[in-house]
Amino acid sequence: KLEEVHRRISKDCDPADVKKLEAKIADLKEKCKEKEQKKQERIEELQKAKEALSDFEDNAEKLATWLENQINELKSQEPPSANSEVLKGQLDSHKDFTDDVQEKGKELFKDLMKIGQA
Numbered sequence: 001k002l003e004e005v006h007r008r009i010s011k012d013c014d015p016a017d018v019k020k021l022e023a024k025i026a027d028l029k030e031k032c033k034e035k036e037q038k039k040q041e042r043i044e045e046l047q048k049a050k051e052a053l054s055d056f057e058d059n060a061e062k063l064a065t066w067l068e069n070q071i072n073e074l075k076s077q078e079p080p081s082a083n084s085e086v087l088k089g090q091l092d093s094h095k096d097f098t099d100d101v102q103e104k105g106k107e108l109f110k111d112l113m114k115i116g117q118a
Contacts (some may be wrong), residue, residue: 056115063108070101 006025010018059104081087 052115056112057113059108059115063105063112066108070097070105073097090099 003025006018006021009021013021074097078090081090
């Protein structure tokens with residue numbers, strides 16, 4: 001559209017005014033180009049943020065599911081037995097459970113925090 005306006009005006013205007021108009025048109029084109037570039041950069045930034053949020057949500061869901069499973073496992077444990085052999089088995093199971101919580105929980109939480117800080 002600017003070229004069309006330029007052609008119509010340049011027929012009836014002083015050449016010096018036409019030069020000024022051409023300079024202004026060139027400036028406007030440059031500004032439009034810069035704005036378009038900034039818009040594209042912002043779109044890319046927002047897409048990356050959206051992907052990061054999706055990754056965060058996925059990992060948060062994994063952590064929440066894992067925590068829920070751990071809670072259910074704790075709730076389903078039998079009270080300590082009076083029988084020493086059964087109690088030893090319960091203690092071994094609880095140690096395995098604690099080790100899993102220490103390792104897997106820390107890993108899931110670390111993954112979640114890494115994504116959250118990105």
